Amino acid sequence: RALAEERGLAGSFDYCDIDTFDMSDPEAYAQYDWSLYGTVINCGAYTAVDRAETPEGRVTAWKANATGPALLARTCAGHGITLIHVSSDYVFDGTAEVHDEEEPLSPLSVYGQTKAAGDIAVAGCPRHYIMRSSWVIGEGRNFVKTMRGLSDRVADPEDKLTQVTVVDDQLGRLTFTRDMARAIFHVLGTHAPYGTYDCTGSGAVKSWADIARAVFEAANGNGEKVVPVSTADYYASAAGPVAPRPVHSALDLSKLEAVGFHMPDWEEELGEYLDALDLGGSF
Incomplete structure (x- = not known):
């Protein structure tokens, strides 16, 4: 959606979703004449961690996350197509406080393992860009929208919700899809060297609880109603399986900056995003 907003729904781009093209199905590739395309941008993923x-x-x-990107990589390699693939901080175990593009893959969870496998497959395509994100915020359901709604509930005297617990021992930065879309078109347009680029918001590294508190404060001035809790305590009563999360999700942005693109400060973007939500518009 962010890519479509950045470039428009018409013109030289075709857009598809799983309803029209299942990239994990080898037979689905026959519906396209791949000789017509110069670039494929893969934003598709299973993200229910x-x-x-x-x-x-x-x-x-x-x-x-793995089979689909592998088939895309094989197809793009065979037709000389540039492949852009969105990756995740979950390919790392979160031991290092800041992760750069050269760090060996070390995923903790099934989701992280599948994303790492997809990265390896895409890296086999000669003309590829892997854009590694973290804590993504855009259209659709996301953490910021959820916290905005919970802040309204806590502020409502008729609602019985009085406070919200949010984990404070996972640290990172938000990535807004608008900024990632612009970064993608930048590396394409400037013919940056192929490879992996960390691509998250810049600025301070904060916890999920810090972000929630900022949202609550901006929405209703009730940031004190966010109660920090450890990940272990938060999931102690979970009914189903819980995936391990990286403690540190901050990514080093120097490689992307070296090719001329500076990701905006996520805290400034958060303010604009919340303003857009209040106005009922798009971001």
């Missing part, structure tokens, strides 16, 4: 730990979720995650 905890459901990926279930038998059904594991199968779906591997199809979407």
Whole structure:
């Protein structure tokens, strides 16, 4: 959606979703004349991190995050197409406080393992860009929208919700899809060297609780209603499987900056995003 907003729905781009093109199905590739395309941008992924730990979720995650990118990479390599692929901080175990593009893959969860497998497959395509994100915020359901709604509930005297617990021992930065779309078109347009680029918001590294508190404060001035809690305590009563999360998700942005693109400060973007939500417009 962010890519379409950045470039428009018409013109030289075709857009598809799983309803029209299942990239994990080898037979689906026959519907396209690949000689017509110079670039493929893959934003598709299975991102239900905890459901990926279930038998059904594991199968779906591997199809979407590994098999699909592998088939795309093979197709793009065979037709001389540039492939752009969105990656994740979950390919790392979170031990290092800041991750750069040269760090060896070390995923903790099924989701992280499937994303790492997809990265390896895409790297086999001669003309590729892997754009590694973290804590993505855009259209559709996301953490910021959820916290905005919970802040309204806490502020409502008729609602029984009085506070919200949010984990404070996972650290990172938000990535807004608008900024990632612009970064993607920048590396394409400037013919930056192929490879992997970390691509998250710039600025301070904060916890999920810090972000939630900022959202609550901006929405209703009730940031004090966000109660920090450890990840272990937050998921202590979870009914289903819980995927392990990286403690540190901050990514080093110097490689992207070296090719001329500076990601905006995520805290400034958060303010604009919340303003857009209040106005009912798009971001």
